Amino acid sequence: IAEVAARHAHEVDREGRFPSESVQAMRDSGLLAAWVPQSLGGPGLSLRQIASICAQIGGACGASGMIFAMHQIKLSSIVHHAGASPWYQQLQKRVVAEALLLGSVTSEVGVGGDIRRSLTHVVREGDRFKLDKHGSVVSYGAYADALLITARADEQSPPNGQVMVTVLKNQYQLEKTGSWDAMGMRGTCSDAFMIRAEGACEQIFEAPFAEIIANTMLPVSHILWASVWFGIAHSALLRTRAHLRSVMKQSGGQLPAAATRLPDLVARVQLLHARLLSAATRFEAAMVAGQGALPMSLTTDLTLLKSTMSEGCLAVVQEALTTVGFAGYKTEGAASLGRHLRDLHSAPLMINNARLIETMSSFLLMDPLQFGLA
Structure with missing residues (x-):
């Protein structure tokens, strides 16, 4: 692949x-x-x-x-x-x-990017349901074979009283309301759509969305997003090293001055790798144990993972660009890093880091902050 x-x-x-x-x-x-x-x-x-x-x-x-x-x-x-x-x-x-x-419609026009709130609601008619939702960012929505959509459980439910439903391609219609002509992650084709869907009530998740997002969706999102970002940062590191090797070869074996930045770049990538691996290992153990609600310490760790990895991977590519110079600034060539940099600028914005950090601040005041080495 x-x-x-x-x-x-x-x-x-x-x-x-x-x-x-x-x-x-x-x-x-x-x-x-x-x-x-x-x-x-x-x-x-x-x-x-x-x-x-x-x-x-x-x-x-x-x-x-x-x-x-x-x-x-x-x-x-x-x-x-x-x-x-x-x-x-x-x-x-x-x-x-x-x-x-499988695609996703968790965003909605009018809620300010807060996927834990919905304006639209599910309308049940016997054993069938209908649902209309204006998704503000629907990644690869036009190409998905099925969509998982969040909405309020019914008309009386509060904004956070959400459920999630899955609808197959022949069960919904898409009306495009906005185009994705973005700085990076351009191929995700995250256009805006009005979605009109209907299906059988058995397609509605029995578990409330609040439970799904807290125990599975958000932790898995942060780990897999971070994995993609890490892959981009690692690619930038490899391109930087390859460029420095090429420069050294062309200069008869003389070490390029910019090569002195390489150890710091490698160390940064190693730290990001260790951070990601630690979080993934902890969450995977919790999933295997089947302990239900995640402990607050793990939830905090996985939330901070998102901000740490999004900013850290972006910083690696920025430093790689400084190391490579204009060869990385060009849009063509083996050392080009423009796509890497633009793609990673989306990372801090996918569930804005400022919102996450504000939420976590109060929790961290109560966390024991114990870090054992045994």
Whole structure:
């Protein structure tokens, strides 16, 4: 997948088009079903295995890596919060057999980017439901085979009284209301749409969305997003080293002055890798233990992971650009880092870091902040 993604990454970025080639490679590999358990015919990969794939694809093409990550985030919600439902068991089997691509409509015009609040609500009519939602950012919405949509449970529910529903492509209509002509992550094609959907009530998750987002969706999002960002930063490091080697070869073996920046770059990437691996390992252990609500210390750790990785990976690419110089500033060439830098500028904005840090500040005042080394 990564090889295909790398081959088309420049064109996808330049044209702002959907990375159809890399997504087809995902379908052909069977890895769109990565999270589906073996009992339902899937590979049943672990969180860390999926995170590793996200990093590899992200290093080749940030948009392709993010599409893979967002799909797996939706699939994790189904596996862990609707796995006992016959309808959702059948859906998982279809993801395996048909390589369905799952999209998401958690954003909404009018809520200021707060995905824990909804304006629209589900309208139930017997064993059927209808739902109209104006999604402000619907990543690869026009290319998805199914959408997972959040809304208030009913007309009387408060904004945070949300449920999540899954609708298949033949159960909804999309009306495009805004285009995605963005600075980076251009291939995610995150246009705005008015979505009109209907389906059977069995397609509504029984678990409230507040439970899904707290225990699975947000932690998995932060880990898989961070994996994509890490892949981009690691790619920038490798490009920087390759450029310095080329310069040294051209100068008859003389060490370039800029090479003195390389140890610091490597150390930064190592720290980011350790931070990501630690968080993924802790959360994976909690998932295996099946302990229900996550402990506050782990929730805090996974929230801070997002801000740390988004800013840290961006800083690595910025430093790599300074090290490489104009060879990295150019849009063409093996040392080009423009796409890496622009893609990573989206990272602090995906659930704005300022909002996360404000939320975490009060929790950290109460956290014991113990850091054992044993």
